[in-house]
Amino acid sequence: MSLKKIAQTLGISVTTASRALNDHDDVAKDTKQKVFKAAKAMGYRPNASARSLKMGKSYVIGLVYPFHVDVLNDICFTQMIDSLNKELNQLGFDLLLIPDENKDEIPVFHRLLSSQRVDALLIAHTFMDDARLRYLVKHQFPFIALGRSNLSAEFAWFDFDNQQGIRMAIDYLVQQGHQKIAYIGGNQPLTFIHLRRTGYVLGMQSAQLAFNDEDCQMTEMNRRGGYQACQVLLTRHASQIPTAIITDCNMIADGVAMALEQYMQRNPKRTKPVLITYDGLPLDTLSNYPYSTITQSTRNLVGKQIANMLVQLLAGEEIKNLQVLWQPVLKIHSPNH
Template sequence: MSLKAIAKQLGLSVTTVSRALNGYDDVSQETKARVEAEAQRRGYRPNTFARRLKMGKIDAVGLVFPIHPVPLNNSVFMDMVGEISRELAQYEVDLLLIADDDNADQHGFMRMVQGRRVDALIVAHTLDNDPRLQQLQSAGFPFLALGRSQLSQPYAWFDFDNFAGTFSATNHLISLGHERIALLGENNYQAFITQRRSGYLEALSKHQLSTDYLRAVPPTRRAGYKAVQELMALPSPPTAIITDCNSHGDGAAMALQHMGLLTGEKRVSLVVYDGLPVDSIVETDVAAVIQSTREGVGKQISSMVLGLISGQPVESLQVLWQPEFTPGVTVNPPA
């Protein structure tokens, strides 16, 4: 089905029909609606490749993620990726996953930039001083950072207040009378990890409590399980535990459950960032720091990256969301 047939049916020129389907501003909304309705009725789909060449757009966005640690093992990250992809697909924009090796001489995503294979990049798991973002900013290429970093010029970013999440959770435990509070934190220097660690440490410092129960562990169930076993074997074990990701949070919950400490008279309070994974075998309603829904995050990020592609100022594309604390049944005064 050609543009000519649509133009003839509506009494419009082929040029007007083409510009209406491609979203040009010089075509009225009424005319666009008529053209789109007729195109849909006829099952017309434009030649995507030709349209991309004409408009200088690729209709693809790359999502850059680090190889180490492996975020594809994280259900929260993968749920978010799925929602971003679904939202962008509604605008006929494809999402490409680009693995990036920090130890490589050259970042693989720069091939996408230099070959103009994507319209913009989403950069996940940022660092406080992130060479990827610095390189993209120097190249003048549009990007949306998932996390804040230190850059010389303004840039688009979306983030959660990770500091506030652990700070509020730790303060809540302290208000219940806990003094020996452990944090199982990921053993890397990505920005969201350091921010969560800082929130925990700041709350302890404010009340002059010991930081001896801080542990840096890999983001795995096994590491969380073993860390809790070791903590509970101490002469003065913690009375409360916070984990900064749900993978080792699940391991921590399993360890406490196996030791009879997740519930009951000798229970140890537990707070898991992002909540337990959906496939967890632990059925107890564990306390959590929740970062909105994956659907909400996907819509927000997709909207921002589409705005970036359309030329919105980066200063208007800077969004910080606040996490929420849900107490569940695993936050109680010390046993």
């Protein structure tokens, strides 16, 4: 597919199409967006090396993510990266993965910005108080946060309504007659963990259901953490065992499902506690325990959304138009999945 074909389709000159793709300031913002979209739809792939030399741009997007085994084991996150990489490749960009290994990330950001190795950054797994985002805002470097944060300045972000997802689960359980609802979530200071835990507290308060700190277990975001936290809930006096458990990630949920299976094997006459989890169970789960899911759309759709937001960001779109909140969906499954 040639640049000439794109220009003819849009009714503009080849020069305008070329200058739009190369992000020249003399091309209107809406024209740039139309050209980018047409190029993607037609499968146009410009010569990245020539563009980089000519424009002084790298055509590389950096994805900063926590270098932690719990994150790398999250199949939802890795599927999102795969989808995002494919979308960016179609737009003529490469994706650079940048492990966030240090507690003090600012030197890493300083090197990235001064070396001009990337045109924009994606910041995954944001914190409620995130020094990385403040640094990027201060230096006016283009970025999109994959999650929100308590910044006084405006910034571009994409997120799901994590709080609402948990509240939907509680509302459903209350309608089913549950009163003893427990929650097991991650113990890291990440925004989505905070919002999901807040959703549990607000949901229980709204339903006027009693709960205490032991009902809200915070643990490592892996199978062992979920298993051990669930054991705490199941070793109470029989009248205090929860009739339903909500978890905030699939790895925790897998450990919880294992603990619940073992509990039911020892107590076959008891009613099975209901399990509701974000993102279902991992693909490699060995559990047959029934569960329902708080679903956050497909990873392919998420990758496309973020790629399109990056194109708009680099084309000069206003930040207030690059703050996107998607709603999760509660999917109730039958006892046999």
